[in-house]
Amino acid sequence: MENIANPGNLGSIMRLCAAFGIDNLYTIAPAVEFFHPEAVRASMGAIFHLNLVEFESLATMKQKLSENPHHCLGTSIQDDAVDLATWTTSQVVQNMLVWFWSE
Numbered sequence: 001m002e003n004i005a006n007p008g009n010l011g012s013i014m015r016l017c018a019a020f021g022i023d024n025l026y027t028i029a030p031a032v033e034f035f036h037p038e039a040v041r042a043s044m045g046a047i048f049h050l051n052l053v054e055f056e057s058l059a060t061m062k063q064k065l066s067e068n069p070h071h072c073l074g075t076s077i078q079d080d081a082v083d084l085a086t087w088t089t090s091q092v093v094q095n096m097l098v099w100f101w102s103e
Contacts (some may be wrong), residue, residue, distance in 0.1 A: 002028040002058065010034070011042020018046035022098065027054045028061055065097070074099040 004010050010032050017025050025034075032039060034052045055061035075098070 001026070001031065004031045007032045007036040007038035008042045010036070011039040011044075011047070014039070014043035014046040014050060018043075018049045022050070024051045024053060026061060027052075028058050029054055029056050068095060071096045072099060 001010075001013065004013075004027055010027075014025060016022075027034075031054060034047065034054070040047055055064065
């Protein structure tokens, strides 16, 4: 996530990551602190089950993540997006990146 500013939203995303079995949560600076009290509270303990990494820039993140190949899954609110409820766990692969963004 890039430029996430609301600690409550960050905590909620941490909960989602833990619920879906996501191991790592990456943010790109500037971003709210992972251990901001509101983020910790909103995570409801999920924060303690994630590897948390903050990159200083998108370029730094791309460079680091390019060292290993990844499959990418992006979020979208477009009409032609695949509904997550129809997406099965058999489609999950190792080294998958889930990208959150909004327009």
